[in-house]
Amino acid sequence: MxxxxxxxxxxxxxxxxxxxxxxxxxxxxxxxxxxxxxxxxxxxxxxMADLEAFPAGPRASEIATRLTERTGEEKDPRFAQAVLEESTDLVMDEPFLLTETRFGHVCVNAGIDRSNVPDHDLLLLPExxxxxxxxxxxxxxxxxxxxxxxxxxxxxxxxxxxxxxxxxxxxxxxxxxxxxxxxxxxxxxxxxxxxxxxxxxxxxxxxxxxxxxxxxxxxxxxxxxxxxxxxxxxxxxxxxxxxxxxxxxxxxxxxx
Structure with missing residues (x-):
């Protein structure tokens, strides 16, 4: 081919x-x-989306705090909130977020991308x-x-x-x-x-x-x-x- x-x-x-x-x-x-x-x-x-569109709730804040302690890298609770909102199931929450998307794909961070997104913070997968x-x-x-x-x-x-x-x-x-x-x-x-x-x-x-x-x-x-x-x-x-x-x-x- x-x-x-x-x-x-x-x-x-x-x-x-x-x-x-x-x-x-x-x-x-x-x-x-x-x-x-x-x-x-x-x-x-x-x-495309910005982090400001995902104010962190208690669960996202707790996840971000725990991941920061675990990895030594600062984790934004708003990003954790975006991942939760784009997911139907949180398969793992340490040492990274492994989730099931709304259409059934299991991947890290609900497939949210932070590269090649001019003028925005996040690129979400197609719905x-x-x-x-x-x-x-x-x-x-x-x-x-x-x-x-x-x-x-x-x-x-x-x-x-x-x-x-x-x-x-x-x-x-x-x-x-x-x-x-x-x-x-x-x-x-x-x-x-x-x-x-x-x-x-x-x-x-x-x-x-x-x-x-x-x-x-x-x-x-x-x-x-x-x-x-x-x-x-x-x-x-x-x-x-x-x-x-x-x-x-x-x-x-x-x-x-």
């Missing part, structure tokens, strides 16, 4: 038509996949990134799947990678269960998260920081003749890591 960053995208402002900005700068073809960073989706949807992907897809001039991406860390590994937080025109996963391997053995558990893998591949092209290339066109990739599923975010009943985290009791020394 071939991946190409969409060139010369301007700084995105609230109300901008992302589909038009992309279509003006690249020739899309039926079957392409467009990955687009959540940062520009959020900017187009006006999801409903799946709907955002569908709107962008509907406005494009070709039959193109759309994946809204973000970067986040992974349990048990250093570093961040691209993940999908919204998608349209493509299943989230392709299901290999029931298909044979080369020795004829039937696969029993393999469900491949293709939207995450496309997001991660695109992230190699977009890069991080000041690159200014938030959109990538993926061409000559095919889903193949497999069953598909839109299941991506685990619920609590099937998320054994999250269940285990709930059994931990954190102390300032980091003991259980």
């Amino acid at each position: 071939h991946l190409q960053a969409v060139p010369d995208l301007p700084e995105v402002r609230p109300g901008d038509d992302l589909a038009a900005l992309v279509a003006e700068r690249t020739d899309l073809e039926d079957g392409d996949v467009l990955t687009i960073a959540s940062t520009v989706v959020s900017k187009a949807e006006g999801r 409903r990134p799946g709907e955002s992907a569908a709107r962008i897809r509907e406005a494009l001039p070709a039959d193109v799947a759309v994946v809204v991406t973000d970067t986040c860390g992974r349990p048990f590994r250093y570093g961040q990678r691209g993940v999908a937080i919204g998608w349209a025109g493509i299943p989230a996963s392709r299901d290999w269960r029931g298909e044979p391997d080369r020795d004829g053995r039937e696969l029993g558990v393999t469900v491949q998260s293709v939207v995450d893998e496309l997001a991660s591949a695109a992230n190699l092209v977009t890069g991080e920081g000041a690159g200014g290339t938030p959109a990538v066109v993926v061409r000559d990739w095919e889903f193949g003749d497999h069953a598909g599923s839109d299941n991506l975010f685990r619920d609590l009943e099937s998320d054994f890591v999250r269940q285990a985290l709930r059994e931990w009791e954190w102390t300032p020394e980091g003991d259980r």
